[in-house]
Amino acid sequence: MTEHSSASKALSPVQAARQRWMGILARAKREDLAAHEQELQSGAYEILRAPETGMVMTRARVGGTGAPFSLGEMTITRCAVRLENGVMGSAYVAGRDKRHAKLAALADARLQDADGERWKKELIEPLAAAIAARHRKEAAETAATRVDFFTLARGDA
Amino acid sequence: MYVAVKGGEKAIDNAHRLLAKKRRGSLDQDEISSDQIAQQFPLAVARVMGEGSLYDEDLAALALKQAAGDVTEAIFLLRAYRATLPRFGESLPMDTGKMRLSRRISATYKDLPGGQLLGPTFDYTHRLLDFSLRGAAKDAPVAEREKTEPRPDEIPLEQTPASCPRVFDFLVQEDLASAEEAAEEKSAVPDITRVPLTLPACREERLQILARGDEGFLLALAYSTQRGYGRTHPFAGEIRIGRCEVWIAPEELGFPVLIGEIEVSECETVNQFSARQDEMPRFTRGYGLAFGYAERKAMSMALVDRALRAAEFGEEIVSPAQEEEFVLAHCDSVEASGFVSHLKLPHYVDFQSELDLLRKIRQGDMAEKEQKSVRANGGEV
Numbered sequence: 001m002t003e004h005s006s007a008s009k010a011l012s013p014v015q016a017a018r019q020r021w022m023g024i025l026a027r028a029k030r031e032d033l034a035a036h037e038q039e040l041q042s043g044a045y046e047i048l049r050a051p052e053t054g055m056v057m058t059r060a061r062v063g064g065t066g067a068p069f070s071l072g073e074m075t076i077t078r079c080a081v082r083l084e085n086g087v088m089g090s091a092y093v094a095g096r097d098k099r100h101a102k103l104a105a106l107a108d109a110r111l112q113d114a115d116g117e118r119w120k121k122e123l124i125e126p127l128a129a130a131i132a133a134r135h136r137k138e139a140a141e142t143a144a145t146r147v148d149f150f151t152l153a154r155g156d157a
Numbered sequence: 158m159y160v161a162v163k164g165g166e167k168a169i170d171n172a173h174r175l176l177a178k179k180r181r182g183s184l185d186q187d188e189i190s191s192d193q194i195a196q197q198f199p200l201a202v203a204r205v206m207g208e209g210s211l212y213d214e215d216l217a218a219l220a221l222k223q224a225a226g227d228v229t230e231a232i233f234l235l236r237a238y239r240a241t242l243p244r245f246g247e248s249l250p251m252d253t254g255k256m257r258l259s260r261r262i263s264a265t266y267k268d269l270p271g272g273q274l275l276g277p278t279f280d281y282t283h284r285l286l287d288f289s290l291r292g293a294a295k296d297a298p299v300a301e302r303e304k305t306e307p308r309p310d311e312i313p314l315e316q317t318p319a320s321c322p323r324v325f326d327f328l329v330q331e332d333l334a335s336a337e338e339a340a341e342e343k344s345a346v347p348d349i350t351r352v353p354l355t356l357p358a359c360r361e362e363r364l365q366i367l368a369r370g371d372e373g374f375l376l377a378l379a380y381s382t383q384r385g386y387g388r389t390h391p392f393a394g395e396i397r398i399g400r401c402e403v404w405i406a407p408e409e410l411g412f413p414v415l416i417g418e419i420e421v422s423e424c425e426t427v428n429q430f431s432a433r434q435d436e437m438p439r440f441t442r443g444y445g446l447a448f449g450y451a452e453r454k455a456m457s458m459a460l461v462d463r464a465l466r467a468a469e470f471g472e473e474i475v476s477p478a479q480e481e482e483f484v485l486a487h488c489d490s491v492e493a494s495g496f497v498s499h500l501k502l503p504h505y506v507d508f509q510s511e512l513d514l515l516r517k518i519r520q521g522d523m524a525e526k527e528q529k530s531v532r533a534n535g536g537e538v
Contacts, residue, residue: 015412023415054243056405056416058212059250059346062360063337063425063444064323068250069361070348071368072448074212074403076245076416092405094417096213135257142259145275148268 021111021124025104026093028127033103036123040106048088049080051098077101087113159502180225194218203449204228208490209235210369212419212448229490236491247346249404249413253423253446254323256399263324264393265427271321276398324395325425325442334427334440356482363465363485368447370488372454378478379460387464387476390429391443397423398450422447424455428463431470441470
């Protein structure tokens with residue numbers, strides 16, 4: 001998940017780290033994130049932007065590499081929170097799961113807070129590992145359908 | 158023209174109750190949940206998302222349930238829901254070259270880097286009804302899984318098909334086809350849901366309309382080009398199905414973020430060559446991209462996209478699939494079914510006037526004939 005991080009203007013290490021975990025939180029399974037719900041919710045925080053569902057127009061490129069075109073919309077849910085000490089967290093998550101968006105926003109705030117390193121170790125790395133394992137499994141299933149076609153020589157005797 | 162009528166509330170109410178009954182079927186059967194539809198009818202869901210122009214598997218499954226399996230009605234429901242949601246923005250252009258592949262085949266190269274990956278396909282099935290699927294599986298989930306998951310010993314260790322090169326990359330490298338490049342980034346990416354279409358359309362607008370167009374209509378048009386109505390000599394250069402990352406760039410963050418993945422089907426056709434002035438002949442290309450697992454749709458779209466490029470390559474426009482206005486104005490199933498269905502609305506006044514007119518004409522005719530016959534008879538006498 002580095003295509004746009006490298007393509008866009010150079011990010012600071014802080015931004016790059018945040019970009020990574022936001023992408024992991026967005027793709028995490030809801031139940032994996034919900035396992036941390038109690039801890040994420042603990043302590044005072046304020047909802048800056050209540051979870052809200054809307055759409056994003058997805059764009060692709062003509063022929064995969066040409067001019068961008070509008071393919072169609074997808075649902076997305078966003079949320080923003082502020083911890084007591086002023087640290088703000090945001091989330092943009094595909095789909096309409098408001099709870100997922102809220103937990104992701106809280107996690108984004110916690111990760112930027114003083115205790116961030118611990119959150120990274122206990123939340124983000126396991127989520128990243130789960131996503132990677134899921135991808136590996138899917139790739140292996142697809143790889144099992146790889147074929148070698150033989151062309152039969154046409155007799156031109 | 159149709160007119161407003163009043164009354165019938167009770168009948169309408171009862172008709173809707175009857176529809177609910179039809180949808181539910183026999184109460185001896187368990188009700189199907191929209192989650193089950195989302196999981197077990199993924200291809201129907203893909204079609205509803207694609208033509209409904211809104212990627213959301215749960216909503217598409219719900220629409221299918223509500224529509225009692227009527228795909229066109231489900232598409233209409235999803236389009237209507239779509240109109241109630243605010244738009245937060247646009248994604249960065251997806252990089253389909255980096256999709257996590259679940260299928261990738263080429264009919265133009267046997268041995269291509271990255272290989273041929275069949276994925277979950279109906280190809281090579283015998284199209285014989287499988288009566289073991291009747292009724293619900295009584296197997297425990299574990300046994301069920303054993304039946305459907307690949308056997309572990311058949312999974313090669315070196316498996317990960319990292320992003321593989323596109324078939325057209327080879328042709329472009331040899332200069333046998335033109336590269337598909339953004340000439341200059343347009344200041345605004347066209348979007349026909351925001352700015353109504355004016356003809357002639359650009360290729361980006363055409364692709365957006367085809368992507369949400371009716372699969373049956375596009376399939377028939379694609380087929381017509383193969384049968385000689387706007388021939389383009391196509392090869393299925395590459396078909397890919399997989400999951401693509403979607404990134405957005407929210408202003409307040411100052412950097413792009415990944416919001417998730419969507420499944421897409423992509424098809425690129427290699428078509429008959431064409432030579433522009435002072436140029437070597439090169440293969441031409443058609444492109445199709447659709448939400449979800451929608452191979453037939455992507456292929457049909459690619460064929461129609463190529464046919465619609467006739468003017469660009471100086472080809473004579475003689476067939477329906479090459480007629481931009483014909484294709485673009487008629488490929489939307491919501492518009493098409495809306496206009497066909499409106500014939501059900503009361504046209505009583507309109508019809509009365511037609512009836513009157515026809516009667517008058519016939520009376521006039523009759524009077525004329527009578528006069529004629531009188532004259533003819535008179536002449537004889």
